[in-house]
Amino acid sequence: MMKTQRGMTLTSFLVVLAVVGFGLYIGMKLFPMYSEFYAVKSALKGVAQEPGVANKEPGQVQEMFFRRLYINYSDNVKPSNVKFERVSGGWNMKVNYEVRRPMIGNLDVVGKFEAHQELTLSGAD
Structure with a gap:
């Protein structure tokens, strides 16, 4: 009686390896973008918890926000991406920005992010 071997061939192993490698490559391009977005959201929540923030001028609040972002090495959010809107009892702070990372050749990954607080x-909501 002849026993048959079971398992992956070298070709199928290389195909699986290529698919996993491509997935990891995409993840390496996307992870910093989302990590920065979570830093932005964290900075917004931190600013909202500062005492007396509702009575401060937008310029002061924006400075507090960017100090917190500077700690997290965020470089894609610019002052022009931050907008303030007057609401009853304080401000609504909105941050809209776009991140573009090169992927392969002339293909880019673009992420559009929006957060508000x-x-x-x-206090914070």
Whole structure:
């Protein structure tokens, strides 16, 4: 009686390896973009928890926000990406920005991110 071998061939192993490698490559391009976005959201929540933030001028609040982002090495958010809107009891701070990373050749990965936080006397929402 002849026993048959079971398992992957070298060709199928190389195909699986290529697919996994490509997935890891995409993940390496996307992870920093989302990591920065979570740093932005964290900075927004931190600013909202500052005492008296609802009574401060937008310039002061923006400076506090960028100080927190500087700690997290965020370089894609610019002052022009931050907008303030007056709401009852404080401000609504919105951050909209875009991140573009080269992928392969002339193909880029583009991420558009938007976050907002109410800065009111009642605290963070």
